[in-house]
Amino acid sequence: MENNKLWGGRFTESTDANLEKLNSSINFDKRMFAEDIEGSKAYASALEKINLLSEQETSLICDGLDKVKIEWEKNVFETKHGDEDIHTANERRLQEIIGEPASKLHVGRSRNDQVVTDMKLWLRTHLKELGNTVRSLIKVIVDRSSHEVDIMMPGYTHLQRAQPVRWSHYLLSHAWNLKKDCDRLDDILKLINVMPLGSGALAGNPFNVDRISLAKDLGFDSVTKNSMHAVGDRDFIAEFLFWASMVGIHLSRLAEDLILYSSKEFEFVTIDDSYSTGSSLMPQKRNPDSLELIRGIGGSLFGQCCSFMMVLKSLPSTYNKDLQYDKEAMFTTFDKLKSILEVATGTVKTLKINQDKCKNALSFEMLATDVAYYLVRKGIAFREAHFLAGKVVAEAERKEVSICDLTLEELKNISPSFGVDIGRVWNYENSIEQYQAVGGTAKSSVVKQIELLENWLA
Numbered sequence: 001m002e003n004n005k006l007w008g009g010r011f012t013e014s015t016d017a018n019l020e021k022l023n024s025s026i027n028f029d030k031r032m033f034a035e036d037i038e039g040s041k042a043y044a045s046a047l048e049k050i051n052l053l054s055e056q057e058t059s060l061i062c063d064g065l066d067k068v069k070i071e072w073e074k075n076v077f078e079t080k081h082g083d084e085d086i087h088t089a090n091e092r093r094l095q096e097i098i099g100e101p102a103s104k105l106h107v108g109r110s111r112n113d114q115v116v117t118d119m120k121l122w123l124r125t126h127l128k129e130l131g132n133t134v135r136s137l138i139k140v141i142v143d144r145s146s147h148e149v150d151i152m153m154p155g156y157t158h159l160q161r162a163q164p165v166r167w168s169h170y171l172l173s174h175a176w177n178l179k180k181d182c183d184r185l186d187d188i189l190k191l192i193n194v195m196p197l198g199s200g201a202l203a204g205n206p207f208n209v210d211r212i213s214l215a216k217d218l219g220f221d222s223v224t225k226n227s228m229h230a231v232g233d234r235d236f237i238a239e240f241l242f243w244a245s246m247v248g249i250h251l252s253r254l255a256e257d258l259i260l261y262s263s264k265e266f267e268f269v270t271i272d273d274s275y276s277t278g279s280s281l282m283p284q285k286r287n288p289d290s291l292e293l294i295r296g297i298g299g300s301l302f303g304q305c306c307s308f309m310m311v312l313k314s315l316p317s318t319y320n321k322d323l324q325y326d327k328e329a330m331f332t333t334f335d336k337l338k339s340i341l342e343v344a345t346g347t348v349k350t351l352k353i354n355q356d357k358c359k360n361a362l363s364f365e366m367l368a369t370d371v372a373y374y375l376v377r378k379g380i381a382f383r384e385a386h387f388l389a390g391k392v393v394a395e396a397e398r399k400e401v402s403i404c405d406l407t408l409e410e411l412k413n414i415s416p417s418f419g420v421d422i423g424r425v426w427n428y429e430n431s432i433e434q435y436q437a438v439g440g441t442a443k444s445s446v447v448k449q450i451e452l453l454e455n456w457l458a
């Protein structure tokens, strides 16, 4: 029998080596060493309050745990055979350092409530870190937008030239996606901050440990109200994975735009050398690898979410070992998302905007809607105006000229409402400046967006 197993008592044979490997999560969950120790110290104090530990034992345990933590921090903690997970490893080491009192720490607690507590503590901190990284990207977008507000470009729908817009308006559309992600993150943080510790393996805590004050010590807002729910609940992980997928999707859409815009066919932007790579074969190549990786990882984040939800689906109540996969999903997602957020921030910050290329890509048929609005302002109903503007486009196509080159006479043949003032329509800036209602692309409206986001960031 292996004595170093927490659960070795009822076993007469040792674990198969392959199972041992599969069962072990220490290589992943050691990242939560600090949270595991934080939870254990708080739990020791809670045990002292109900006289399950003496004052002296509690301080021995807490000092011992501090020593264990230092070993992790200095990277000198030696994991041993049988250290199945971080909880087992920390307890084993504590026992080695302080001896007997260590074996009293786990009373009433199970790794089932311990692991969820550790994960919530870990995620709480790291979600805030991710939130800050998202905000840094938003800030870069907002800063660019305020400096580059006068640059005009074609706006697209269906990837077809639609209407002229400000480059800043376009860029800020991505900032607003990310702002929503930050709002969602605040909601998730509230859901996470409910303490499961004190739920035991599934039935609760038999020593009437004061969960409310334990929660307070650990910075939780409240405690879970059903122990069976608490040990089997991984909704917060699924929510995090979904949230990360959503951010990944937002980044991938920004990346896709910029990949297109940086191609020779568009050339609206130039991706900085520091965020591009070359080809081993074609010397002329400058590839937007940064953006392609963002786009690719955006997809794999959703894969992670999807695969974890499949783990949860149809799982029997409370804890099952399948749930151990939660850590891999959580850590991998965190790492990948953080890395693409950082690369996105750098790429957007350093890219060069080619103002002339953007402007030269505008073409007069993009003002066909404005022709319709011109007629509306002359008193024609929109449907009719739209139809007549369509005729203008068709006539220009037939004559193989730009719509602005049709003569007034030709226009009057389509509608007598056309007058010399149609000349004002053939101006991109005038077109853009019509959109002054909240959320539009007129300068005043874009500046307002910048102010709103700047205030929010502050």
Ligand code: ARG
Pocket: 025, 029, 084, 085, 111, 112, 115, 319, 321, 323, 324, 327
């Ligand atoms: N390493 C385990 C996990 O991550 C901890 C919980 C183990 N609980 C148990 N009943 N075997 O899920």
